[in-house]
Amino acid sequence: MTHPAAHLDDTIHQRVRLGILAVLLESRRADFAYLRDALELTDGNLSQHLRILEESGYVEIAKTFEGKKTRTWVAATRAGRSALATELATLRALLKQVAKPSRS
């Protein structure tokens, strides 16, 4: 029997990336500025985390033109949604494990 911690996903076992996926889970997509403000990040920091998530196939990034402005939209992929659900389930399992009284 493996320890629940073995199922933690290194890519999203990081609070900012987990926060990004959590926001995207409840919406069809969110734009760059919304994510930056909601998570209180700098542009550079958010870009870095989005790149990691995109490389892992957890988010899709699309740029649209609205008037003269470019808007960057981010959406969670099916893999991203699934990874978040697994991560949260693993964390909950971990909490249960830690809460169990030791037998020694």
Added chain:
Amino acid sequence: MQSTLGISGGYMSADAQVTIQLADHARHVAKRDAGLAWLATALYSAFAVTAVAIPGGMPPSKFFWVIAAPLVAFGAMFWAYSDGRQRGVEASRLTLVTVPFGLLTLAFGFGTVALFLGLPIVPQYGPPLLMTAGYIVLGLRQRDQLMMGAGIVSPITIALVTLRPVDELSQGLLCLAYVAILLTARIGWRLTTRVAS
């Protein structure tokens, strides 16, 4: 060694709890900002009161509820969707359509069956009450207070409309007041707490 494990376990536990709480909070903020509850709520409510108004035919005084109320709801839905999009978060359009219309079909189907069976009162009050129950269940399931609130406010509106006969103007004002309450709640809830705070 045991104490080290204890400290490690405690740290892990606290870390996991904070992470779960952060994820829950982020989801809550996004859900509120995407306006999903608001949109669905406005749509449900208008149809719920409409459903109450139409049994027993469609006299001219019921026109408001049949035509105007759904139009107001659709207007609110369009506004909320555009508002969310402008602020940078888009609700799922599929959910917006499937959830309200799924409940609507269920409610009207129930009302039709009750009418066919000749049950008294049930065809009139069954559909809106079923919708109200739908709100509350969905609200509880999604931990969405606005949706649960709408579930409670909806029967009050229905009671006002059905138990006390009012003219079309009063009905219109009541509907506007109802939308205003939801709108105020929506705007009030937008005074946001950020995910990181």
